[in-house]
Amino acid sequence: MQGKIRLALTKGRLEKDTVQLLEKAGLNMETIKNPQRKLILDIPGYPLEIILLKGSDVATYVEHGVADLGVVGKDVLLEKPKPVYEVADLGFGACRMAVAGETSLCPDNKKLLRIASKYPKIAREHFERKGQSVEIIEQQGSVELAPLMGLSDVIVDIVETGNTLKANGLIVLEEIVHISARLIVNKVSYKTRRIEVNALIDLLEKQVRIRREQ
Numbered sequence: 384m385q386g387k388i389r390l391a392l393t394k395g396r397l398e399k400d401t402v403q404l405l406e407k408a409g410l411n412m413e414t415i416k417n418p419q420r421k422l423i424l425d426i427p428g429y430p431l432e433i434i435l436l437k438g439s440d441v442a443t444y445v446e447h448g449v450a451d452l453g454v455v456g457k458d459v460l461l462e463k464p465k466p467v468y469e470v471a472d473l474g475f476g477a478c479r480m481a482v483a484g485e486t487s488l489c490p491d492n493k494k495l496l497r498i499a500s501k502y503p504k505i506a507r508e509h510f511e512r513k514g515q516s517v518e519i520i521e522q523q524g525s526v527e528l529a530p531l532m533g534l535s536d537v538i539v540d541i542v543e544t545g546n547t548l549k550a551n552g553l554i555v556l557e558e559i560v561h562i563s564a565r566l567i568v569n570k571v572s573y574k575t576r577r578i579e580v581n582a583l584i585d586l587l588e589k590q591v592r593i594r595r596e597q
């Protein structure tokens with residue numbers, strides 16, 4: 384007899400929308416609102432256990448089958464690809480991965496372009512496709528500072544409202560890819576726990592469809 388299905392959720396920005404989606408799908412998400420902030424949550428009335436992780440760890444847990452399913456940003460899947468099935472675009476967490484810089488700069492005129500980014504793989508592959516040679520300067524955050532400080536020519540980063548770019552005098556020069564939250568599934572669970580996994584996928588996809596049609 385197999386235990387409960389385990390779903391790994393990304394803490395932080397994606398959390399609220401994920402909880403809302405699960406609630407709309409009929410799951411009792413009260414335990415997640417507990418101020419004690421447990422990282423393992425039982426869902427009353429549904430054979431499901433939820434764990435809370437950072438995005439890149441969500442994909443790792445699902446890859447290793449410790450979690451059967453996960454909710455994670457497409458940026459994470461592109462930057463650190465894992466052998467998991469991506470089964471649904473959940474729609475929320477929408478933003479863009481973009482190249483940004485100061486208005487005066489015309490990047491294509493430079494020979495070796497210096498790129499600051501938290502996403503070195505996405506950045507490198509984008510410029511490789513264009514045949515532009517680059518030096519990638521990996522950052523952990525506050526990426527917008529890099530061109531202002533002369534550390535890089537441009538940045539590759541997530542743009543949602545555009546407020547951070549605007550506040551720092553930067554503009555989008557190119558859009559690389561649309562990002563949103565994705566539902567991922569462990570490859571073995573997809574086969575061996577097909578019925579339970581598909582039931583949860585169907586439940587969530589139905590809510591995504593309803594939300595899209597609203």
Ligand SMILES: Nc1ncnc2c1ncn2[C@@H]1O[C@H](COP(=O)(O)OP(=O)(O)OP(=O)(O)O)[C@@H](O)[C@H]1O
Binds near residue numbers: 563
């Ligand atoms: N404005 C945004 N900035 C960053 N991520 C966003 C934004 N809007 C939506 N997202 C999505 O939310 C996901 C989680 O972002 P969040 O900032 O909570 O975690 P993170 O990227 O691990 O950052 P941190 O290291 O600051 O915790 C991202 O992977 C991305 O898919």
Ligand SMILES: O=P(O)(O)OC[C@H]1O[C@H](OP(=O)(O)OP(=O)(O)O)[C@H](O)[C@@H]1O
Binds near residue numbers: 527541542544546
């Ligand atoms: O277009 P906006 O709505 O302004 O959102 C984009 C900003 O949000 C993210 O930063 P985050 O807040 O995660 O900070 P950090 O990357 O500096 O840690 C991202 O790296 C951008 O800086």
